[in-house]
Amino acid sequence: MKYDVADLSLAPVGKKRILWADNDMPVLATIRERFAKSKPLKGKNISACLHVTAETANLARTLKASGANVVLCASNPLSTQDDVAASLVKDFKISVFSICGENRSTYYKHINAAIDHKPVMTFDDGADLVNELHTRRKKDAGRIIASMEETTTGVIRLRAMANEGKLKFPVIAVNDAATKHLFDNRYGTGQSTVDGIIRATDFLMAGKRVVAAGYGWCGRGFAMRARGMGANVIVTEVDAIKALEASMDGFLVMPMAEAVKVGELFVTLTGNKNVIRAEHFRAMKDRAVVANSGHFNVELDIPGLKKLSKKIICNVRHCVDEYVLKNNKRIYLLAEGRLINLAAAEGHPASVMDMSFATQALQAEYVVKNQSRLSVAVHDVPMQIEQQIGRLKLKSMSINIDKLTAEQIAYLASSGEGT
Numbered sequence: 380m381k382y383d384v385a386d387l388s389l390a391p392v393g394k395k396r397i398l399w400a401d402n403d404m405p406v407l408a409t410i411r412e413r414f415a416k417s418k419p420l421k422g423k424n425i426s427a428c429l430h431v432t433a434e435t436a437n438l439a440r441t442l443k444a445s446g447a448n449v450v451l452c453a454s455n456p457l458s459t460q461d462d463v464a465a466s467l468v469k470d471f472k473i474s475v476f477s478i479c480g481e482n483r484s485t486y487y488k489h490i491n492a493a494i495d496h497k498p499v500m501t502f503d504d505g506a507d508l509v510n511e512l513h514t515r516r517k518k519d520a521g522r523i524i525a526s527m528e529e530t531t532t533g534v535i536r537l538r539a540m541a542n543e544g545k546l547k548f549p550v551i552a553v554n555d556a557a558t559k560h561l562f563d564n565r566y567g568t569g570q571s572t573v574d575g576i577i578r579a580t581d582f583l584m585a586g587k588r589v590v591a592a593g594y595g596w597c598g599r600g601f602a603m604r605a606r607g608m609g610a611n612v613i614v615t616e617v618d619a620i621k622a623l624e625a626s627m628d629g630f631l632v633m634p635m636a637e638a639v640k641v642g643e644l645f646v647t648l649t650g651n652k653n654v655i656r657a658e659h660f661r662a663m664k665d666r667a668v669v670a671n672s673g674h675f676n677v678e679l680d681i682p683g684l685k686k687l688s689k690k691i692i693c694n695v696r697h698c699v700d701e702y703v704l705k706n707n708k709r710i711y712l713l714a715e716g717r718l719i720n721l722a723a724a725e726g727h728p729a730s731v732m733d734m735s736f737a738t739q740a741l742q743a744e745y746v747v748k749n750q751s752r753l754s755v756a757v758h759d760v761p762m763q764i765e766q767q768i769g770r771l772k773l774k775s776m777s778i779n780i781d782k783l784t785a786e787q788i789a790y791l792a793s794s795g796e797g798t
């Protein structure tokens with residue numbers, strides 16, 4: 380078995396983390412039990428480019444239980460949990476190519492190792508693997524039945540490829556399933572972003588003036604959780620409806636150029652680039668803290684920040700770099716501008732990844748069963764999968780809900796009854 384991980388001796392700690400996360404992933408465990416009997420992905424080579432965390436390990440175990448040959452590589456250079464990677468190799472016999480802190484060339488070497496596995500199905504978080512299959516590894520694209528995409532930024536990239544007529548195989552926008560973004564992006568990113576910031580800085584959130592850039596699913600979650608801890612949250616947006624929503628949810632809304640004058644902690648969650656630029660850094664207060672929780676580290680103009688600085692002191696604290704600007708103000712950049720929740724904390728809690736990865740697992744089964752019907756396009760997750768995940772999750776939480784009566788079904792389907 381081929382692999383490239385940091386240190387196999389970390390496996391015992393990683394195994395404990397994987398099993399601890401599994402306790403909070405009952406829907407995925409139910410699917411794994413069924414897959415172990417019916418083997419829906421028997422003999423299929425699968426390459427997954429995902430954050431190598433304890434929760435992802437449980438998805439990889441589920442795919443393996445279904446009969447697939449699974450290889451895992453990282454979807455971000457800083458998000459790998461090295462102990463989990465070691466345990467996957469040693470205890471679960473799953474090939475992993477990922478090392479926390481790997482440089483760009485190793486990151487792509489690992490993605491290419493995952494493609495050397497000759498996958499017929501891929502999983503992506505940000506579309507780096509799919510992009511490689513459309514550029515440098517075009518010859519390997521022909522055998523792909525479908526690829527599953529986990530995050531908003533990946534879906535945006537894939538839709539752009541489809542619009543430009545470049546897409547070579549069917550892809551599934553798993554991120555767009557309600558069972559994914561309503562919970563993972565909102566409650567998962569919301570909680571784990573606060574967690575990452577606190578672990579990196581040990582700051583008190585109460586009374587802090589926090590600026591959240593972006594009021595999409597992740598931004599809403601973060602703003603809500605930061606306020607819950609007593610922060611005074613300001614939202615910046617470019618979309619009029621989202622800005623209105625933020626305002627009526629009770630947040631102050633203003634442009635970034637104004638927010639920089641008052642903010643103490645800035646977090647980008649937009650999926651866009653250069654949301655905080657040189658002119659913003661220059662106008663920030665002394666000792667402002669800046670972090671990103673969007674997919675790529677382009678949301679902050681780090682090259683611009685470097686140009687403004689006369690001195691950079693790395694690691695004044697773990698995951699904190701101090702930039703001393705020419706105007707003598709200090710800016711603290713967290714986790715090199717990479718996903719703060721994964722780089723400084725442990726990513727989303729297992730309970731929410733249970734739904735995301737259960738959606739991924741059922742979608743993989745669906746793709747194999749329906750491959751002849753899947754066109755080369757970006758597809759949504761079918762509603763029956765979403766409903767099944769919803770029912771299983773409610774059951775695992777011992778929550779019962781009402782059922783429509785026959786009379787209510789007829790009423791909802793009719794136009795006859797009025798005032």
Ligand SMILES: NC(=O)c1ccc[n+]([C@@H]2O[C@H](COP(=O)([O-])OP(=O)(O)OC[C@H]3O[C@@H](n4cnc5c(N)ncnc54)[C@H](O)[C@@H]3O)[C@@H](O)[C@H]2O)c1
Pocket residue numbers: 530531532533560563564568592593594595596597598615616617618621648649650651653654672673674675718719720721727
């Ligand atoms: N940290 C994580 O673990 C995690 C989890 C899920 C998604 N993500 C990533 O987070 C990012 C956001 O995802 P989402 O699901 O919230 O997307 P979304 O589309 O729901 O929201 C993005 C919001 O940002 C706004 N925006 C765009 N440019 C802006 C700018 N210049 N200034 C202010 N606002 C701007 C948009 O109008 C939109 O409302 C994506 O990159 C996604 O891949 C990260």
